[in-house]
Amino acid sequence: MDARTRILSRIGHTLKERPKALLPEHPHSPPSANPLDLFLKRLAENGAEGHLLEEERARELIWELSQGHPGATYGRGVPASFRLLPQLPPEEAPLGVSWALFAVAETGTVALSSEDGRKAQLLPPVHLVLVEEGRIYPSLLEALLDLKALPSALGLHSGPSKSADIGQVMVKGVHGPGRLVVAVLQGSW
Amino acid sequence: MQAKAKLYPKEAARLLREKPGVREAVTGATLHFEEGRKKAYGEIDAEALRERAKRVKDHLLTHLDHYLELAEKRLRENGVQVHWAEDPLDAHRILREVAVRHGVKRAVKAKSMLTEELGVNPLLESLGVEVFETDLGEYLIQLLGEPPSHIVGPAIHLALSDIQRLFHQRFGTPLDAPPEALAAVARKVLRDAFLTAELGISGANFLVAETGTLVLMENEGNIRLSTSLPKVHVAFVGIEKLLPRLADLALFLPLTARAATGQRLSTYVSLIQGPAKEGEEGPEEVHVVLVDHGRTALLHDPEAWEVLRCLRCGACLNACPVFRQTGGHPYGYVYSGPIGAVLDPGLLGLEEAYPLPYASTLCGACYEACPVKIPIPKLLLTWRHRAVERGLAPTWEKGAMRVFQMVMENPALYRLFSKALRGLPLPQHLLPLLRAWTEGRGPLKPSPRPFHELWKELEEEDGR
Numbered sequence: 001m002d003a004r005t006r007i008l009s010r011i012g013h014t015l016k017e018r019p020k021a022l023l024p025e026h027p028h029s030p031p032s033a034n035p036l037d038l039f040l041k042r043l044a045e046n047g048a049e050g051h052l053l054e055e056e057r058a059r060e061l062i063w064e065l066s067q068g069h070p071g072a073t074y075g076r077g078v079p080a081s082f083r084l085l086p087q088l089p090p091e092e093a094p095l096g097v098s099w100a101l102f103a104v105a106e107t108g109t110v111a112l113s114s115e116d117g118r119k120a121q122l123l124p125p126v127h128l129v130l131v132e133e134g135r136i137y138p139s140l141l142e143a144l145l146d147l148k149a150l151p152s153a154l155g156l157h158s159g160p161s162k163s164a165d166i167g168q169v170m171v172k173g174v175h176g177p178g179r180l181v182v183a184v185l186q187g188s189w
Numbered sequence: 190m191q192a193k194a195k196l197y198p199k200e201a202a203r204l205l206r207e208k209p210g211v212r213e214a215v216t217g218a219t220l221h222f223e224e225g226r227k228k229a230y231g232e233i234d235a236e237a238l239r240e241r242a243k244r245v246k247d248h249l250l251t252h253l254d255h256y257l258e259l260a261e262k263r264l265r266e267n268g269v270q271v272h273w274a275e276d277p278l279d280a281h282r283i284l285r286e287v288a289v290r291h292g293v294k295r296a297v298k299a300k301s302m303l304t305e306e307l308g309v310n311p312l313l314e315s316l317g318v319e320v321f322e323t324d325l326g327e328y329l330i331q332l333l334g335e336p337p338s339h340i341v342g343p344a345i346h347l348a349l350s351d352i353q354r355l356f357h358q359r360f361g362t363p364l365d366a367p368p369e370a371l372a373a374v375a376r377k378v379l380r381d382a383f384l385t386a387e388l389g390i391s392g393a394n395f396l397v398a399e400t401g402t403l404v405l406m407e408n409e410g411n412i413r414l415s416t417s418l419p420k421v422h423v424a425f426v427g428i429e430k431l432l433p434r435l436a437d438l439a440l441f442l443p444l445t446a447r448a449a450t451g452q453r454l455s456t457y458v459s460l461i462q463g464p465a466k467e468g469e470e471g472p473e474e475v476h477v478v479l480v481d482h483g484r485t486a487l488l489h490d491p492e493a494w495e496v497l498r499c500l501r502c503g504a505c506l507n508a509c510p511v512f513r514q515t516g517g518h519p520y521g522y523v524y525s526g527p528i529g530a531v532l533d534p535g536l537l538g539l540e541e542a543y544p545l546p547y548a549s550t551l552c553g554a555c556y557e558a559c560p561v562k563i564p565i566p567k568l569l570l571t572w573r574h575r576a577v578e579r580g581l582a583p584t585w586e587k588g589a590m591r592v593f594q595m596v597m598e599n600p601a602l603y604r605l606f607s608k609a610l611r612g613l614p615l616p617q618h619l620l621p622l623l624r625a626w627t628e629g630r631g632p633l634k635p636s637p638r639p640f641h642e643l644w645k646e647l648e649e650e651d652g653r
């Protein structure tokens with residue numbers, strides 16, 4: 001008998017005499033108003049920066065963030081109109097720009113797919129995430145119930161990389177980006 | 190990890206004597222975590238959410254075989270290679286096979302208590318693999334050659350000055366280097382490791398059966414890097430870590446983060462389905478090792494099985510006045526604090542973990558903190574009861590308790606004894622029970638007048 005069979009048969013044997021516990025339904029979330037304000041507020045509380053921007057302002061923001069640097073690295077889903085600087089390898093780029101699948105207001109979170117490319121999300125010290133205004137869910141539950149297919153890896157990012165492991169002092173940018181900037185794009189894309 | 194739980198009282202006393210700074214560092218850190226949890230629980234209907242989480246976990250555990258088979262099926266469909274391990278030997282065999290097949294020279298590890306249980310680092314080192322712990326706290330204690338002191342904050346027992354000294358010796362940083370500078374040095378070393386390692390190793394906070402999704406929570410980004418950059422990812426998952434449905438994460442991710450660090454959600458959550466698709470960045474192979482190592486035996490235990498709900502959030506450690514005195518090292522096993530005191534006897538056997546169920550004041554703070562409502566105080570008493578039954582507790586304790594009961598139940602005897610205690614000089618150094626108490630404190634001083642006399646006086650004053 002292999003390990004799998006032994007483990008499963010031990011469990012089966014034990015559970016035969018156990019009363020079974022019922023699985024609770026998911027709660028109903030109350031219908032919420034425009035989640036944008038809450039999203040921006042929670043992002044700020046998480047130590048990230050969020051802005052609601054028109055396309056032109058978003059392009060200006062990319063210029064500002066990349067000031068003085070020769071290039072940036074882009075996620076696959078970033079539209080051509082936002083690729084303003086020459087593409088650098090993610091290991092060297094001072095700025096990573098990604099395109100989010102969706103965002104969650106209650107936790108101040110952007111959801112990033114591996115299809116967009118993981119290195120741009122993790123290696124540069126500054127990370128700019130572009131997300132469509134209509135892709136902000138009020139709650140994590142609504143977002144998860146709506147997810148039809150999962151990419152090979154989905155990252156939920158809710159702020160800059162941080163650690164308090166050295167003498168309980170909060171340090172940003174320990175492994176991932178020390179700065180997370182989210183541009184919520186007005187209109188539809 | 191070699192268990193040294195039997196030495197608990199001696200180790201705790203030694204630590205308090207030899208490293209007085211530990212108490213300060215641990216108390217400061219745990220109080221900080223505890224404050225965060227209380228604030229975060231205050232924002233939500235914590236009672237209702239804890240009850241809901243408990244019920245989901247109880248459902249999962251009473252249908253565990255079904256969900257394990259479902260998870261395995263989904264993982265395979267996602268292209269993940271699934272393995273089963275009954276014990277550390279199985280786990281070693283599986284890992285060795287993967288490491289040798291890929292000619293692994295370097296491995297990056299994301300903090301995982303289960304890999305501590307299994308002794309993954311010594312195994313890899315014996316294969317000539319260079320292992321990097323990549324969680325900052327875990328990296329610090331790896332440099333020091335120490336085991337983790339806390340489930341969530343493995344290095345909370347270290348003061349800033351300890352770390353400054355360590356980095357001065359290792360990397361030549363100034364003795365007064367600020368935390369940012371030290372973190373920058375670690376970042377540089379570890380960034381190089383991420384980019385060159387062939388193997389990434391992790392645990393899992395959850396494994397969703399419905400979708401076969403591995404879920405990992407963190408704040409630093411090292412887990413995302415460890416599971417994204419190397420070409421092979423091996424995840425060790427305790428069989429109790431499953432959740433039935435993907436949407437259950439909407440309950441468990443925020444609740445765990447609130448309990449552990451007082452956050453609404455941890456900074457990074459990774460939901461991993463499988464290896465990278467054609468043309469994508471990410472590992473070519475993902476392996477999941479489903480590990481028993483004592484868990485099926487615990488499930489079989491009609492009382493102790495409730496500990497299997499544990500999410501390893503560490504909230505009970507932060508709430509525990511006993512843990513605060515010394516941190517996790519004296520407990521002598523991977524799991525310390527209140528959860529260690531009820532989990533370790535189940536995993537190691539009560540004989541190996543004997544004094545741990547006594548490392549508690551039974552104040553109940555651990556239960557109040559626990560996001561899945563594990564009745565830790567009740568389980569402590571269960572294990573204590575078993576210890577007495579199996580003759581592990583000293584026999585004088587049983588005898589003393591019997592005398593105590595007799596005296597307490599008989600008013601005449603009670604009066605006689607309390608009078609005698611007040612009149613006689615207490616031979617405190619002779620009584621083993623009192624000796625343990627008085628060693629760290631002042632001598633016991635009986636009140637000059639008995640309580641029942643004072644009470645009577647009060648009643649008379651009240652005119653009753």
Ligand code: SF4
Pocket residue numbers: 448498499500501502503504505506528555558559560561562563
């Ligand atoms: S017993 Fe409860 S509080 Fe303690 S680590 Fe486990 S889940 Fe957290």
